[in-house]
Amino acid sequence: MDGFPAGRARHSVQVMHQVLLALLPGIAALLWYFGAGVLIQILLAGAAALGSEALALRLRGLPVRAGLGDGSALLTGVLLGIALPPLAPWWLAVSGGAFAMLVVKHPFGGLGNNLFNPAMAAYAMLLVSFPDALSRWPAPLPLLPEDQPWPGLLAAGHAIFLPGAAAIDAVAMATPLAAFRDNRSLLVAQFYAADPLFAAGTFAAVGWETVNLGFLLGGIYLAVCRTIDWRTPVAMLTTLGLLAWLWNDGGSSASAGPPGLHLLSGATMLGAFFIATDPTTLAASSSGRLLCGILVGILIFAIRAWGGYPDGVAFAVLLMNLAVPLIDRGTIPQPPGTVRQQRSRSP
Amino acid sequence: MSARRRLRGGVQPPSHKAASVAGPIRDLPLPSLLILPLGDNHLLRAPGSWVGKGEPIADGSGLPVHASTSGFIRDIETRAIDADRHGPCVLLEPDGDDRWREPPRPLPIATLDRAQLLEAVRAAGIAGLGGGGFPTATKLAAPAIHTLVINAMECEAYVTADDALLREAAAEVVAGIGLAAHILASAPRVVIGIEDDKPEALAALRNALGGDDIELTVLPARYPAGAERLLIALLTGLEIPRDELPVAHGIVCLNVATVHALQRALGHGEPLLERIVTLSGGACREPANYRVPLGTPVADLLAASGYERERCASVLLGGGMMGRPLADLQTPVTRSTHCVLLLSAEEMRPTPPRTCIRCGWCADVCPVALLPQQLHRHALAEDLGALARHHLDQCLGCGACDHVCPSAIPLTRQFASAQAALAQLRADRQRADRDRDRFLAHQQRLARAAAERETRRGEAHPATPGSDLAALAMARAAGAGASREPLERTAAAAADRLRRLENQLAELDAGASAAQRNALQARIAQARIDHDAALRRLASGSTDAGATH
Amino acid sequence: MIGAGSALLALALLGGLLVLVALAWERALTDAGADGELTIRIDALLPQTQCGRCGHPGCLPYARAIAAGEPFNRCPPGGASTIAALAELLGAEPRPLDPAHGQELPRRVAFIREADCIGCTKCLPACPVDAILGATRQLHTVIAELCTGCDLCVEPCPVDCIELIAVSPTPPSSAAERRPVAT
Known part of the structure; x- marks a missing residue:
């Protein structure tokens, strides 16, 4: 026992639980629009992450129960499960969860020391390895044919665990970002009217906009609780929105997409509030965090507008992670009353 | 008027203040032994002699040490003087009479000049009572002070010593502020910073201030707004670098307890003999403020309040945020002791530290x-x-x-x-x-x-001004070894030294410790190396002068 | 997936570029404080004992020699920590101290046994930092605060009245170790 009065506000385990809680609105929206497969993916990835974490802790000779109890592995698994297409084959979630823990997190020193966000590194690995499986999302609920019911546990489980014999494939549909990308000839307004996803949507594509708003809601809760730093998401969303507005071209056929599309499609809100804000892989100072947000915003837009992938959140976050040591080095805040001195090697 | 800003960062810990400040300040029975840290002083009275209350018993380059009560000087011993330091202490055995050597008399302040007043402050042993312990006379001696900041911010958790003092003696505090401003002699602007979480103290202070030309600024209670430099920044907008003193920027900051002591010293003639200490914490049966004679062991303070060892998980010297666990309960209360905490197990940090998640x-x-x-x-x-x-x-x-x-x-x-x-x-x-x-x-x-x-030898070697003197020196140092005679002397001396050391080793009796033996062997090895080097240089007859450039 | 390959390539290029820029900056930031010459930077790492054990008359000459390629493990007063710092500066592998030049000893200061001193002044010029006070046929003394413990005054003394005594290193701040209360 150490002489140290208690009374600290929150425990690091509570932090993880709070983040999981904040994910619920987004998950609920995903579940409603894309079926029970979402739940299965989250459970699969979560279980794989927890199992691999236990294995890694055991191999490193660290206490397994305490390590699992901190909730960080579960959070990684859940984030990965959310990012995966709801009907993707089971081995994607499992290998992704294992990759996140065994390759991205523990070799770098485990909790608090990993250079890259484990969930996004795993997602990026899966995306470059299995691009087709990762881009096959089902149609959102309002666009399902009359005879197709909401994919329940049975139907989704069938598609996930027996990927060969899947009848659900028939309703697979391009994601809004991919659909917009493939548009070559129509004006934005024409495209919005012609594409079923956008025709049924309010701000952007139906389903996807609700999911993004769900994550936005949870993210605002976290920012208000000061669990995450508001600077990163605000900087990232502002940058992304601003760039989209600049390159919107007034909605011409060469438009890179209006701000609404970029802000409420793909993994934008999930990335802004739950991925880029991962403190372990984020810069330390306030100004550094602001810079990180701006960098991610620029990279997401660049990849979406000019890169080879419809969405770029995972790659943008990973590239930002790579720049963090440098950003940290250049953004040490100046304590009050001190004068900025010449950089010097000697202490 | 002033650049008042919000405190950057800070926290609002549970203050736990109400309990200790509910009742009046209590007096402590005289302990059986007082422990007075000597500091950089020498004893003025011989051990065994009787000293009266308020009599200086040690003085020197530090602040004078006074007898907190009458009694006999027993000894000087090394004792714990705070949570992590030891030092020489005078042990004073009270005789129980608490008798002044001569009854204290107010000083004729109006007739004394600045130097005399400063000396009086020093002689009264007054130092910062907020915890810093910086000699007050030194602060007041600073020239060209434009602002006197009075620190009534008691932001530390549990601590209410200043709160209690203001409730009971606000008038004396205000008189002390006047004295401090008088001694500074530069008619400084006076600003008091006080928190909004002690309305009784604030009311007492307002009342005592009356129509005085003193600014009273009420600040939101937020830890650590009472830290000297942070408070100065809050009240004046001036950021003082960590390696500079506020006086260098024309600011003196004094704690309310310190100005109170100033008033006791000059207005009543009493040197600093006691201070108010908050005794609190979850394992403390009767949280309260005590008037404690300096030098009282913490153990006596605990005994007076019903200390139960089983209930107490840790004794902290200091407040809830910065207090340090006290290993030795015989540590004395000193000028900078403002709080002693008895913490219960529930108040302690619950778990071992986990990994930083950044x-x-x-x-x-x-x-x-x-x-x-x-x-x-x-x-x-x-x-x-x-x-x-x-x-x-x-x-x-x-x-x-x-x-x-x-x-x-x-x-x-x-x-x-x-x-x-x-x-x-x-x-x-x-x-x-x-x-x-x-x-x-x-x-x-x-x-x-x-x-x-x-040049004295008259040789044509004009000194070239501005030439590389260091290089010249190096050349000379190298050249000195070039002649054979000094080299021979060096070699002989090295050989001599080696021989002497070897003799010493031989004479070293069996009882010598391994460390002694090793040390000697190391010196022999070194001497041998020096000897070999000298012989080599002698043999080659030249120096490595060329290699140095 | 049209363009997946080219996208990957672009990403890899972008990432690589970022790493390169980061490395370049890191280097730039690290080197910015180093003022000029290598010799001065080496000299800044040497302990300035000026003892000459390395075979050079002072630390600066040895710094010059190191800059010119001489081994950097010849400084006994600096010991392992100095060698490590030099290795880092020079981008070389640290090596053990060359025993031919002496052993690493704790910091010492010279002390003149006043009973034996004859006031010959021979030790005065030997001191590289003028830390010995004395005059002909007057008692000499070492200003302990200024002494580097170089050992050079021992040799010239005809009566061998100078010895080097170890100084206790400054105790680490007691704040570092706080004992909990025994309960």
């Missing part, structure tokens, strides 16, 4: 804009360069980061030891720089002397 809350609350999570990382890696780059030396040790850390990492404790290591490294560097300068000066002096000799 959440950054510590950086949000740091009042001096440090990045504790980065400091923690670099301290673990013992990377002193990175620690210096992250301004480790600016850390106040306030503990705000400890308080919010969700992983319960003892950050400030880690930073304190890293600060010590960094200070050591800097001292070594400074030392090396000084040695280098002195070496170059030495070489230049030799070069000058040689040049003078040359």
Whole structure:
């Protein structure tokens, strides 16, 4: 026992639980629009992450129960499960969860020391390895044919665990970002009217906009609780929105997409509030965090507008992670009353 | 009027203040022994002699030490003087009479000049009672002070000593403020900073101030707004660098208890013999403020309040944020002891520290804009360069980061030891720089002397002004060895020395410790190397003068 | 997936570029404080004892020699920590101290046994930092605060009245270790 009065506000385990809680609105929206497969993916990835974490802790000779109890592995698994297409084959979630823990997190020193966000590194690995499986999302609920019911546990489980014999494939549909990308000839307004996803949507594509708003809601809760730093998401969303507005071209056929599309499609809100804000892989100072947000915003837009992938959140976050040591080095805040001195090697 | 800003960062810990300030300030029965840290002083009275209350018993380069009560000087012993230091202490055995040597008499303040007043303040042994312990006379001696800041911010958790003092003696505090301003003699603007969470003290202070020309600023209670430099910044907008004193910027900051002591000393003639100490904590049966004679062992203070060892998980010297666990309960109450906490197990940090997840809350609350999570990382890696780059030396040790850390990492404790290591490294560097300068000066002096000799001999060797004197010196140092005679002498001396050391080793009796033997063997090895080198140089007959350029 | 390959390539290029820029900056930031010449930077790492054990008359000459390629493990007063710092500066592998030049000892200062001193002044010029005070047929004394412990005054003394005594290193801040209350 150490002489140290208690009374600290929150425990690091509570932090993880709070983040999981904040994910619920987004998950609920995903579940409603894309079926029970979402739940299965989250459970699969979560279980794989927890199992691999236990294995890694055991191999490193660290206490397994305490390590699992901190909730960080579960959070990684859940984030990965959310990012995966709801009907993707089971081995994607499992290998992704294992990759996140065994390759991205523990070799770098485990909790608090990993250079890259484990969930996004795993997602990026899966995306470059299995691009087709990762881009096959089902149609959102309002666009399902009359005879197709909401994919329940049975139907989704069938598609996930027996990927060969899947009848659900028939309703697979391009994601809004991919659909917009493939548009070559129509004006934005024409495209919005012609594409079923956008025709049924309010701000952007139906389903996807609700999911993004769900994550936005949870993210605002976290920012208000000061669990995450508001600077990163605000900087990232502002940058992304601003760039989209600049390159919107007034909605011409060469438009890179209006701000609404970029802000409420793909993994934008999930990335802004739950991925880029991962403190372990984020810069330390306030100004550094602001810079990180701006960098991610620029990279997401660049990849979406000019890169080879419809969405770029995972790659943008990973590239930002790579720049963090440098950003940290250049953004040490100046304590009050001190004068900025010449950089010097000697202490 | 003034650039008043919000405190950067900071925390609002549960204050736990209400309990100890509910009742009046209590008096403590005289302890059976007083322990008075001697500091840099020498004893004025012989051990065994009787001293009256208020009589100086030690003086010197530090602040004078007074007898807190009448009694007999027993001895000087090394004792714990705070939570982590030991030092020589005078032991005073009270005789129970509490008799003044001569009854205190007010000083004729109006007839005394500034120097006399300052000497009176020093002689009364007054130092900062807020915890800093800086001699007050030194502060008041500063010239051209434009602002006198009075610190009534008691932001530390549990501590209510100043609160209690203001409730009971606000008039004396205000009189003390007037005295301080009078001694400063530069008609400074006076600002009092007080928190909004002690309305009774605030009302008492307002009442006592009356129509005085003193600004009273009520600030929101937020830890650590009462830290001297932070308070000055809040009240005046002036940021004082960590390595400079406020007086250098025309500001003197005094704690309310200190100005109260000033009034007791000058207005009543009583030197500083006692102070108010808050006794509180979950394991304390009767939280209260006590008027404690300086030198009272903490154990006596605990005994008076019904200390139950089983209930108490830790005794802290200091407040809830910065207090340090006390190992030795015989540690005395000194001028800077404002609080003793008896913590129950529930009030202690519950779990062992976990891994840092870099959440950054510590950086949000740091009042001096440090990045504790980065400091923690670099301290673990013992990377002193990175620690210096992250301004480790600016850390106040306030503990705000400890308080919010969700992983319960003892950050400030880690930073304190890293600060010590960094200070050591800097001292070594400074030392090396000084040695280098002195070496170059030495070489230049030799070069000058040689040049003078040359000119005296009348040889055509005009000294070229502005030439590389160090190089000249080096050439000379190298050249000195070139002649054979000094080399022979060197070799002979080295051989002689080696022989002597070997004899010493032979004479070393069996009882000598291994350490002694090893040390001697190391010196012999060194002497042998020197000897061999001397012989080599002698044999080659030349120096490595060429290799040095 | 049209363009997946080219996208990957672009990403890899972008990432690589970022790493390169980061490395370049890191280097630039690290080197910015180093003022000029290598010799001065080496000299800044040497302990400035000026003892000459390395075979050079002072630390600066040895710094010059190191800059010219001489081994950097010849400084006994600096010991392992100095060698490590030099290795880092020079981008070389640290090596153990060359025993031919002496052993690493704790910091020492010279002390003149006043009973034996004859006031010959022979030790005065030997001191590289002028830390010995004395005059002909007057008692000499070492200003301990200024002494580097170089050992050079021992040799010239005809009566061998100078010895080097170890100084206790500055105790680490007691704040570093706080004992909990025994309960």
